[in-house]
Amino acid sequence: MRIDILTVLPEMIEGFFNCSIMARAQKKGLAEIVIHNIRDYTTDKHHKTDDYPFGGSAGMVMKIEPIDRLISELRSQRSYDEVIFTSPDGEKFNQRMANNLSLCGNLIILCGHFKGIDYRIREHLITKEISIGDYVLTGGELAAAAIADAVVRIIPGVLNDEQSALDDSFQDGLLDHPVYTRPADYKGWRVPDILLSGNEALIREWELNQQIERTKRLRPDLISD
Ligand code: SAH
Numbered sequence: 001m002r003i004d005i006l007t008v009l010p011e012m013i014e015g016f017f018n019c020s021i022m023a024r025a026q027k028k029g030l031a032e033i034v035i036h037n038i039r040d041y042t043t044d045k046h047h048k049t050d051d052y053p054f055g056g057s058a059g060m061v062m063k064i065e066p067i068d069r070l071i072s073e074l075r076s077q078r079s080y081d082e083v084i085f086t087s088p089d090g091e092k093f094n095q096r097m098a099n100n101l102s103l104c105g106n107l108i109i110l111c112g113h114f115k116g117i118d119y120r121i122r123e124h125l126i127t128k129e130i131s132i133g134d135y136v137l138t139g140g141e142l143a144a145a146a147i148a149d150a151v152v153r154i155i156p157g158v159l160n161d162e163q164s165a166l167d168d169s170f171q172d173g174l175l176d177h178p179v180y181t182r183p184a185d186y187k188g189w190r191v192p193d194i195l196l197s198g199n200e201a202l203i204r205e206w207e208l209n210q211q212i213e214r215t216k217r218l219r220p221d222l223i224s225d
Pocket of ligand 1: 085086087088089110111112113114115116117130131132133134135136137138139140141143
């Protein structure tokens with residue numbers, strides 16, 4: 001899958017995609033993340049990507065022309081399943097959306113900045129608007145990184161142990177169970193005895209019970225009984 005991220009601050013996220021599992025996914029050819037600088041698509045001598053809002057309210061607004069030029073160029077090269085805008089008033093991102101997006105071939109993610117983007121971009125060029133939570137960030141870069149990470153992570157082959165993505169929190173409607181590693185006793189803080197018992201069936205049952213108990217206690221909204 002290919003994800004094109006459109007931003008005025010590529011350096012904010014380039015490092016992120018060059019690390020760890022995101023870097024490995026790209027090296028393995030399972031995902032291609034291409035970060036574009038919107039400023040490269042300006043035509044004026046000051047390379048302006050923002051301007052004052054009509055109506056005189058506070059803050060700067062991202063201009064249409066460079067964004068339209070960039071999206072048009074990308075669309076002329078391949079077809080995109082979605083052109084996503086990161087926005088606090090978008091649909092709240094969750095695992096189900098990540099699963100659906102991970103089935104796509106090509107995605108564009110546009111990062112807003114300043115006060116936001118000229119609304120006509122949202123009306124005419126954007127097909128999906130996503131928020132990563134009810135709070136306001138300075139720009140869409142962290143949101144784009146969070147979305148791309150969650151989407152790429154579940155592409156088969158990206159994680160070494162594929163199963164580990166399937167039983168993570170939210171995949172099966174339940175939070176994950178606690179996990180432990182050596183030493184079994186640290187300063188008297190002991191790992192539950194059952195995990196040291198070697199009894200596979202009882203351990204799986206304990207894990208499931210933990211998932212149900214923790215979900216009921218911490219996220220009762222996820223349990224629809
Ligand atoms: N005036 C806007 C906020 C602008 S914040 C409003 O009140 O809705 C600048 C940019 O940061 C936004 O255009 C968006 O791209 C990004 N952003 C901020 N908070 C976000 C969130 N919770 N989820 C996704 N993107 C967000």
